[in-house]
Amino acid sequence: MEEYAGQQGSTIEAGDEENESSGSIATYTAGLGFALLLTGTSFLVSQTNLLWAPGVPAGLAVLAIAQMGVHLVFFLHIGTGSDNTNNVLALAFGVLIVTLIVAGSLWIMANLNTNMLPASAIMEMQR
Amino acid sequence: MARGGEGPAPVRIVVAYGFWIFLLSDIIMFSALFATYAVLSGQTDGGPSAHKLFELRHVGIETLCLLFSSYTCGLGILAVGRGHMRGFYLCFALTFVLGAAFLGLELSEFVGMVAHGAGPSRSAFLSAFFSLVGLHGAHVTAGLTWLTFMVAQTAVRGPRDFVRRRLLCFSLFWHALDIIWVALLTLVYLMGAR
Numbered sequence: 266m267e268e269y270a271g272q273q274g275s276t277i278e279a280g281d282e283e284n285e286s287s288g289s290i291a292t293y294t295a296g297l298g299f300a301l302l303l304t305g306t307s308f309l310v311s312q313t314n315l316l317w318a319p320g321v322p323a324g325l326a327v328l329a330i331a332q333m334g335v336h337l338v339f340f341l342h343i344g345t346g347s348d349n350t351n352n353v354l355a356l357a358f359g360v361l362i363v364t365l366i367v368a369g370s371l372w373i374m375a376n377l378n379t380n381m382l383p384a385s386a387i388m389e390m391q392r
Numbered sequence: 393m394a395r396g397g398e399g400p401a402p403v404r405i406v407v408a409y410g411f412w413i414f415l416l417s418d419i420i421m422f423s424a425l426f427a428t429y430a431v432l433s434g435q436t437d438g439g440p441s442a443h444k445l446f447e448l449r450h451v452g453i454e455t456l457c458l459l460f461s462s463y464t465c466g467l468g469i470l471a472v473g474r475g476h477m478r479g480f481y482l483c484f485a486l487t488f489v490l491g492a493a494f495l496g497l498e499l500s501e502f503v504g505m506v507a508h509g510a511g512p513s514r515s516a517f518l519s520a521f522f523s524l525v526g527l528h529g530a531h532v533t534a535g536l537t538w539l540t541f542m543v544a545q546t547a548v549r550g551p552r553d554f555v556r557r558r559l560l561c562f563s564l565f566w567h568a569l570d571i572i573w574v575a576l577l578t579l580v581y582l583m584g585a586r
Contacts, residue, residue, distance in 0.1 A: 274584075288470070289470065293470070296463075296466075297459065297460070297462075300459055307578060308452060310546060311585065311586060321586065325582050328578070329575060329579075330581070333571050336567060337571070340462055340567040341571075348401070354414055355409070356412075356564055357499055358410065359417075361417035363420060366423045367426055367427045369427075370428070370431060371423075371431065382400050
């Protein structure tokens, strides 16, 4: 069993040892630095009174999306390499579905919320 | 590094691709709960609102724990790739400690909220909050269990190729939890505490 596993490792996956696209210490440290910077900015933006209040949620959303991008590139190594095309396509599909679910739910529920009669009016109609 | 006519892709690439598909499906599941929370976040039924409940300092420490655990996890994968087993064990021990600290802080937050009458049954907002944040916490718990098993397996079987592929999958899972936390932190805590 042990022997077999070892053999499998050496034959099928030959050449798999090096060229691991899992980055370097510098990549991870840069990613951590960017992530800390963006998180810190998010906390500042959410707490300060200096910014125009209605714009703050949009700013926070942009910062969050930027940080997700940083995590994808520096930690998950979703990049532009030719090994990576499938991963990027799958990610694009995932983003599409997530957008449909979140934006669609918010849209439909907001629409229902504005078009629905208040409970008192429904009682009135049933009389 | 074109792989056009060079035959099938290496096993490591295929395994990582499959696991990435799983992670994306997991993120899609989370997106349903995010949508639920976004719809229900204002429905407090006269109970405590997000503004009153959340303490940003607490959440900031949780975020730092998770970020640094992601970093040490990545360093651990690099160490095992280079055969530095001592560095690997050190990094994964740190990852475990930071992940457990995150979980402890989150649980203490939950316990405090329930003790103050803000449990999941209080309002639609709190139901959505506990489902979303609780599911992320459950993922972290699963991740910590997986991490423990992987360290044991690495100790017993050595850093073979199949062990390293599993370690790679674990690191992808751990980093993906961090991405979900970024969305959660922004939508639930930062926007809620304003």
